[in-house]
Amino acid sequence: MGLAYVHRMNAHEESPLLSVIDGVALTDFRPADESSRTPLIFVHGGLHGSWQWDSTQRWFADAGRRSISLDWFAHGGSRQLDASEWLRRSILDVREEIGVAVAQCASPPVLIGHSMGGLASLAYAATHPSRIAGLVLLAPVVPERFAGAPVELPIDVDQPWGPPPLDIAAHLFFDGAPAAEHEAIYAQLQAESPTAVWEATRWTATVDVDAITVPVLVITGDKDELTPVEIVSSLAEGIGAELVILPGVGHGLPFDQSWIDQCARIDSWASKILNEVS
Template structure:
């Protein structure tokens, strides 16, 4: 019963569908604003799911009881219903979910967009908490992470860069939803890290030079783990699919897919 936004359809040149996986606090909406129409217009079937407990996707347990393997299962549930295995594209936490998915499931290709590194998010968590330590101690950041990440100033500094128009930041911050503390503060910190050596799928690694979560050095390390080179975008923050200049990110994915799937 997962909620899925499904646009476009397979064409003679693009038989393989694209399945987009959102990051923490986000939902399928973050792909629907720009990317789904972009790829549908280019002849792809483009789908974005809401992971359980996000958007209109139900969860049988409170969201804090959901683990990263639950999210991996959600991706598999949607992928298994498609006529052919999809390319899986994940942002941030969703990129980590994609890494875990690719370690156990076949896919023609994978794309990591400002993704959490395979080694986990401990360094990023410490950086963000220290940078916003006043907000961190004032909110129930461990039991209700959204209280911290949606706090004034924190959302802009982590998801966007300083030149992003305020209307974009405000509109997107208003749509943030609850996220699993178990996923953020256990699974992605130390418990269930990714295993790149198990992934044989070709992977494209994209990063933003002004990312408030993951540094260019961490993006480069992620690319090395998947035996490739990173593609970095200047003047862009963490939410690469929503920032001004998102078209250049989509163009790069489109170009890479054309070469990889041919």
């Protein structure tokens, strides 16, 4: 997708290892040389798939980190669900797929989630704190404890939601990407569980955030209309996380032109909190 994507492809010659384990499609990027750096697990947002992390994973492979991204069930190459199960599937259910990815790591990884994937990652950290080394939340959907005003998207709970038309999708999900990339990104979006969209817009999911014991980094943009900076900041304060607010940035952090700076910040933070030797 676009020049940044081509650049990462040229910069890193290794192809990812693709596998399906327990019904979960995994994309595993490994550095060209052996490295003892802590691995990363990437969890995509609603309507998206592991493809959203391609450039990000290539950057981290070049930086010497192994990373694994996953497709939620009913997304990408993962196991499909029958309609009745999928329509009722909660964001919190994605903990199952996260657990499969985490199990592929020899040591606890840093878990990184975007949007709905941020909420799923937060929930996983609350229920399995000993299995991860750290948590990074990018423009996360927040649990009900930190709820703000509802995002009034129309939702029929008996019908798949979206994707909305290209102009609306671009505004909501990838406004920071170069305009030339919008159609390519949009072509990869898919419809989403209306239950998950309801949780993400009405802030109804319950997570015991007091059970989180790992270090947390939260990154969000001050122009985000889906997960407004006020409620994300409240979540960060409530869980004692380090908070980074990016000026002029919307919801689609992995697609924003600041994505390389985000990667560098995450890499530096992880090295510091894990006492990694450069």
